Amino acid sequence: MTIRNTLVAAAIIAVSALLAPFYGPGIRARAASASTDDIAPEMHTVAEAYALIEKNYADPVNSEKAFYQGAIPGMLHTLDPHSSFVDPAEYREMQRRQHAQYYGVGMQITMDGPKVVVMEPFINSPAWKADLRRGDVIVAIDGKDTKGMDSGAVADLLRGPRGTLVRVSVHRDGETVPYTANVTRGEIQTSAVEGFWLKPGIVFLDVDTFEAQNVSQDVEDLMGKMGEATVNGLVLDLRDNLGGLVNEAVALAGRFLRNGQTVVSHRGRAEAEQVFRAKANPLAQKYPIVVLVNRSSASASEIVSGALQDHDRAWILGETTFGKGLVQAQFPLSEGAALLLTIAHYYTPSGRLIQRDYSHESFYDYYTRRDQKPDTQDIKLTDSGRKVYGGGGITPDEKYPAEHYNMFQRRTGGWVIFRFANNYFGTKKPELPANWQPDDAVLGKFREYIQSKNIPFTDAEFAANRDWLSGQIRYEFYYRAFGKATADRAKWMDDPEVLKAIQSLPKAQALLAGAEKMVVQRQ
Numbered sequence: 001m002t003i004r005n006t007l008v009a010a011a012i013i014a015v016s017a018l019l020a021p022f023y024g025p026g027i028r029a030r031a032a033s034a035s036t037d038d039i040a041p042e043m044h045t046v047a048e049a050y051a052l053i054e055k056n057y058a059d060p061v062n063s064e065k066a067f068y069q070g071a072i073p074g075m076l077h078t079l080d081p082h083s084s085f086v087d088p089a090e091y092r093e094m095q096r097r098q099h100a101q102y103y104g105v106g107m108q109i110t111m112d113g114p115k116v117v118v119m120e121p122f123i124n125s126p127a128w129k130a131d132l133r134r135g136d137v138i139v140a141i142d143g144k145d146t147k148g149m150d151s152g153a154v155a156d157l158l159r160g161p162r163g164t165l166v167r168v169s170v171h172r173d174g175e176t177v178p179y180t181a182n183v184t185r186g187e188i189q190t191s192a193v194e195g196f197w198l199k200p201g202i203v204f205l206d207v208d209t210f211e212a213q214n215v216s217q218d219v220e221d222l223m224g225k226m227g228e229a230t231v232n233g234l235v236l237d238l239r240d241n242l243g244g245l246v247n248e249a250v251a252l253a254g255r256f257l258r259n260g261q262t263v264v265s266h267r268g269r270a271e272a273e274q275v276f277r278a279k280a281n282p283l284a285q286k287y288p289i290v291v292l293v294n295r296s297s298a299s300a301s302e303i304v305s306g307a308l309q310d311h312d313r314a315w316i317l318g319e320t321t322f323g324k325g326l327v328q329a330q331f332p333l334s335e336g337a338a339l340l341l342t343i344a345h346y347y348t349p350s351g352r353l354i355q356r357d358y359s360h361e362s363f364y365d366y367y368t369r370r371d372q373k374p375d376t377q378d379i380k381l382t383d384s385g386r387k388v389y390g391g392g393g394i395t396p397d398e399k400y401p402a403e404h405y406n407m408f409q410r411r412t413g414g415w416v417i418f419r420f421a422n423n424y425f426g427t428k429k430p431e432l433p434a435n436w437q438p439d440d441a442v443l444g445k446f447r448e449y450i451q452s453k454n455i456p457f458t459d460a461e462f463a464a465n466r467d468w469l470s471g472q473i474r475y476e477f478y479y480r481a482f483g484k485a486t487a488d489r490a491k492w493m494d495d496p497e498v499l500k501a502i503q504s505l506p507k508a509q510a511l512l513a514g515a516e517k518m519v520v521q522r523q
Helices: 003-014 041-056 063-077 088-099 151-158 215-226 246-256 300-310 363-368 407-412 415-425 440-452 459-464 466-482 484-493 496-522
Strands: 084-086 101-104 107-112 115-121 137-141 165-171 179-184 186-189 193-199 202-207 233-237 262-267 274-277 289-293 315-318 326-332 338-347 375-381 387-390
Touching: 041 063, 063 084, 063 338, 084 088, 107 151, 107 415, 137 151, 151 165, 193 215, 193 484, 193 496, 202 215, 202 484, 202 496, 215 246, 233 496, 246 262, 246 274, 246 300, 262 300, 289 300, 289 496, 300 315, 315 496, 407 415, 407 459, 415 440, 415 466, 440 466, 459 466, 466 484
Parallel strands: 202 233, 233 289, 289 315
Antiparallel strands: 084 338, 101 186, 107 115, 115 137, 137 165, 165 179, 193 202, 262 274, 262 338, 326 338, 375 387
């Protein structure tokens, strides 16, 4: 299993807020104030119970823990899988991700067991220029030992005012003493969008998340630089995109639709139906689109794929999506915390409900179940009259099963290859020639490495998985030598599903031609 997929799986289970298409800052909901007389009698009971606990419990009671980790999340847990409470630190981090801008050193970090490791120093960031590298283990910040800290605590130490200095000490394989870099913090801007030419006229566009406010603008900028007038087909990759801001999803889908077409609507108890409509980009109307989705494409990703499918604007390829169609509004609370409270349900342009049923299973099963099925009673029609179904995510027009890892790949992939790269490069700066491929010598070193780690395998398994290993090692080595964008491009160029998407562009073209013909007939 790749590191990326491991992180995605953990995020689906642990961070349900990331799956939520929620209101952006411009239309963030405000918490209603209530007088003491308006409070339900049950709340007086809660207050009475807490007073008794605080007075009589055997040990001192942490009120913040009792409410932030207990009472409030517990109350929301009775409602639905996606209403959630975010404490002040989490809310600040969520807002930072939405702005896609902060002051710091410019690198992504994560946990490898108890260690905080560098996953990606952003190209040309202060971290990149200070020679901090993927795989570095962060051991101290400004002389403060990071042992026992999680990645969030380390990230807080790395951020700070622009122009200030921070000393980052890291350990690398082969070093006897840590390497310490003096890094001057700068303005860091991030993007969830990558794109390149798959072949002449055919663009590949990957959108990793809709969390940030700059997603749709980044797409506009990228397509403008590539020359959208020359595009003859687009592969839009929304696999593993957990969602984010509905405004960004509407803007992305809307650029490919006709002006004024419905992208999505939502209805709830507290407000009238709201319809979000397309603002078209004239250059984005003529070429066919294939959208890649999988079981981890959720919420905002489903808004995009559902709208393009309902209007026959794109051919959807992959797996049935997650089925997340609940709307969360941000309600700021005192002390800097917030509620992400479900206020409505999302519906695609044809009127189908995206959300799948969660009433007959645990929330754990809801997040981990992988047999999403549409509601065959919720039948709607696309603009051209094709049948589509609601109540269970977005069913693709063409199924393409996800890759399944065999036992050898599970034992040797992901973090094992990551750590092998640490061992292989050691203190040397990763450098590779253009178009490098793993040879027999590199694969032999990997074989020796997994033997030294007592990872079981047979000669037959190693031989049968040779091509897979080469691809995984190439990705990890490219990531270190050239950066994430180059590694991703090499991976996607060889991705069987991407190659299938190119073959499916004529089907998308047929949909587009049919939709344009119907528009003419209605005039």
